[in-house]
Amino acid sequence: MSSGSSMYTRNNVSSTRRPLLCFHGRKPVLRISLTKDNPGRRFWGCVYYNVQQECSFFRWADPDSEYFAIELGKMKKVIETLKLRAVVAERHLTLSVVLEMIGWILVIFLWLHFSGSCSC
Ligand SMILES: [Zn+2]
Structure with a gap:
């Protein structure tokens, strides 16, 4: 059998x-x-x-369709990774701009404070 x-x-x-x-x-x-x-x-x-x-x-x-499906899957993963990196980079940029603005405000504040107190 x-x-x-x-x-x-x-x-x-x-x-x-x-x-x-x-x-x-x-x-x-x-x-x-x-x-x-x-x-x-x-x-x-x-x-x-x-x-x-x-x-x-x-x-x-591999048939063309199978090969390209695999390649498409890889490319989609790369795109998702790049999108994630772009979001992180955008947040870092926003944070650095905010910190720079705070720094300039602090510099201007200190400059006005000391220049005003040193009017002797
Ligand atoms: Zn041969």
Whole structure:
């Protein structure tokens, strides 16, 4: 019974999914793109890359929509982080402006106080 179910599973997989092969007829290797346009994106490439004459086989491992969904998620996190930093920076700026105004008021007050008392 268990061998029958495993046969079914193997047949099911082989009928629905063809094995990915490069132009050498070998199973390709999963690599990670280091290009500026697609950094960190996974792709399948020839097993002989940098070993011997590789073929020009190339296929993205993640469908475009999946890859861009992941990238979009990363960008949304970056945007949220930047928004948070902008809010913190804005508060620091407001605080520094208020402190500067208090400082100037104090300077003017002290200047008026001492200049008025030293009218002798
Ligand atoms: Zn190949």
